Amino acid sequence: MLTTKINKKYKKWMIAIFVLLLTGGAVIWYLFTLKHDDTAGLKTDYTVKAMDFIKEFQKDLNGANSKYSEKIIVVNGVVSAIDIIDTTANIKMIDTANGAYIIFAFQKQHLNEAKQLKEGDEVSIKGSCSNGAFSNILETEYVTFKRCAINK
Amino acid sequence: MKKTILSVALLLTTGFLFAQKKTTTSAVINFDATTSIDALPKAENKTVIASLDTKTGKLAFEASVKSFSFSNPKIQEHFNNAGWMDSNQFPTASFTGKISNIDDVKFKKDGTYNVTVKGDLTIHGITNPVETTGSIMVNGKSLKTSADFSIKLADYKVNGSAVGAGKVSKEPNISVVAEF
Numbered sequence: 001m002l003t004t005k006i007n008k009k010y011k012k013w014m015i016a017i018f019v020l021l022l023t024g025g026a027v028i029w030y031l032f033t034l035k036h037d038d039t040a041g042l043k044t045d046y047t048v049k050a051m052d053f054i055k056e057f058q059k060d061l062n063g064a065n066s067k068y069s070e071k072i073i074v075v076n077g078v079v080s081a082i083d084i085i086d087t088t089a090n091i092k093m094i095d096t097a098n099g100a101y102i103i104f105a106f107q108k109q110h111l112n113e114a115k116q117l118k119e120g121d122e123v124s125i126k127g128s129c130s131n132g133a134f135s136n137i138l139e140t141e142y143v144t145f146k147r148c149a150i151n152k
Numbered sequence: 153m154k155k156t157i158l159s160v161a162l163l164l165t166t167g168f169l170f171a172q173k174k175t176t177t178s179a180v181i182n183f184d185a186t187t188s189i190d191a192l193p194k195a196e197n198k199t200v201i202a203s204l205d206t207k208t209g210k211l212a213f214e215a216s217v218k219s220f221s222f223s224n225p226k227i228q229e230h231f232n233n234a235g236w237m238d239s240n241q242f243p244t245a246s247f248t249g250k251i252s253n254i255d256d257v258k259f260k261k262d263g264t265y266n267v268t269v270k271g272d273l274t275i276h277g278i279t280n281p282v283e284t285t286g287s288i289m290v291n292g293k294s295l296k297t298s299a300d301f302s303i304k305l306a307d308y309k310v311n312g313s314a315v316g317a318g319k320v321s322k323e324p325n326i327s328v329v330a331e332f
Contacts, residue, residue, distance in 0.1 A: 034224050065243075069218060083178035085331050088198045090178045103177055105198040105219070130199075130218035133244055137203045137212050138175065144199045144219045 039107055039126055040149040042072045050077025050093040054100045057132035058141050068129045068143075074151045075102060079121045082114070089114035091125065091148075099140040110149040124151035172207040174295065179330035181215055185305075190319040192227045195220040202330040204297060209254030211269060211297075213247040213328065235312035242277045249282075257288050264289045269299060275308040286328075295332040300325065 046068065048056075053075060057064040080094035080101070089111045094101040104125050106114040117123060127148030134141050179200035185193035198221075201214040217239040222228040232239040249271015251257075257265040265288045273282045286299030302323045305315055315322055 034226055036221075036223070036225050083176070085178060085180075088178055088180060090199060092177065101177070103199045105221070130216050131239075131243055133214075133216055135201050135214055136246075137201050137214055138177075142177070142201070144216045146199075146219055146221045 036107075036147055038109065038149070039072065039128065039147045040110065040152070042126075044074050044126065045071040047074040047076070050075050050102055051095055054093075054095050054102060054141065054143065057143055058098075058100060061132055061134070061141070065131050069131045071129055072126065073129050073145075074124055074126045075104075075145075076124045077102070077122075079117050079119055079123055081119060082117060084115055087111070091117060091123070099138065100142065101140070102143045102145065104145040104148040107147040107149055113150040114148075125149070126151040173203055173205045174332035175201070175203045176330055176332050177201050179213065179328065181213075181220075182327045183220060183324060184326075185321040185324035187319060187321050192222070192224045193231070193320045193324075195222045195228070195231065197221070200328075200330070202297075202328075202332075204251075204295070204330070204332055206254070206257075206259050206295075209251035211247070211249055211251055211271065213330070215245045217243055217245055230312070233312075236310060237276060242275075245273075245275045247271055247273045247282075251288075257290070259290055259295070262290050262292065267297075273303070275303070276310050278308045280307050296329065297332070298327070298329045300327045302326065 075093070077093040079091055080096075081092040083090040083092070089106050091104045091106070091114055092101050104114075104127055125145070125148050127145035130144040130146055132141060132143040178198060179202040181197045181200050183195045183197070197215050197219045199216065199219050203212045204210070217237050218232060220228070220231065222231060231237055234241075249269055251267045251269055253268055257267065267286050267288055268283065269286055270281070270283045272279050282301065282303070284299050284301035286297060289296040289298075302325045304323050305311065305320075306322065312320070
């Protein structure tokens with residue numbers, strides 16, 4: 001009788017530990033295998049015009065960073081330059097009046113979209129805004145984007 | 153008068169043709185802090201600003217910390233948090249220095265030249281002197297500079313719990329490639 005009770009209690013504990021281990025393992029597996037979603041399918045937080053967007057950073061860098069940093073933004077503008085180096089395809093939109101610029105680094109699965117663009121093309125780019133800063137090297141403001149895709 | 157105008161024009165043209173400072177906004181920095189128990193702390197920043205003065209050897213880099221892209225969004229979040237890079241407070245990492253043997257590089261002759269770089273590296277708001285070796289590859293009009301080195305996170309007061317737990321290398325490897 002006593003042995004059966006101990007066995008039942010032991011069994012319950014074993015099941016509880018097993019469930020805990022399984023849940024913990026599932027959570028760890030989930031966290032370790034988590035990947036960034038394809039930006040093309042993400043909800044847009046803001047849609048902006050390139051030159052207005054640059055001006056917003058020039059006017060109030062901290063305010064613009066608080067508003068846009070790590071947000072998904074669609075930027076509409078004209079391609080000023082394309083940097084294609086090895087596995088990199090960066091698109092730039094430059095304010096010719098002062099050299100300030102936005103630079104878009106494309107997500108791996110969207111690299112070919114960037115490579116097909118030409119200077120002067122009107123384009124709509126969706127990406128994760130990293131932040132804006134003042135460059136001491138170039139002596140101008142710039143805004144960087146990562147994981148970008150053409151907005152279709 | 154004509155001679156003066158001609159001389160000024162010649163000076164300006166010469167200065168333009170032999171402009172020494174080269175810049176790029178698409179240099180790449182790879183950051184690898186993986187350990188035997190965690191292969192995730194690895195990131196790439198493809199929008200680094202760099203400049204190289206081919207006459208004096210002055211070299212500079214500026215990287216937006218939030219532009220480092222990790223494959224795992226959770227690691228990226230941790231990387232930018234206060235316990236790690238605190239990117240809201242310290243949004244950029246930078247290097248200013250000099251190639252000490254710039255005269256060894258023949259910019260008009262194709263080839264790969266080994267160089268020594270010395271300068272100041274600022275990460276997390278802390279500046280330390282660094283010295284490393286690298287290379288400059290001359291190919292026609294294009295230049296490709298590259299360097300690999302490691303830093304001690306403790307030197308930059310980056311000491312989050314993940315570093316202590318061995319999930320993040322205490323001495324991550326950094327590789328820098330800039331094409332001008």
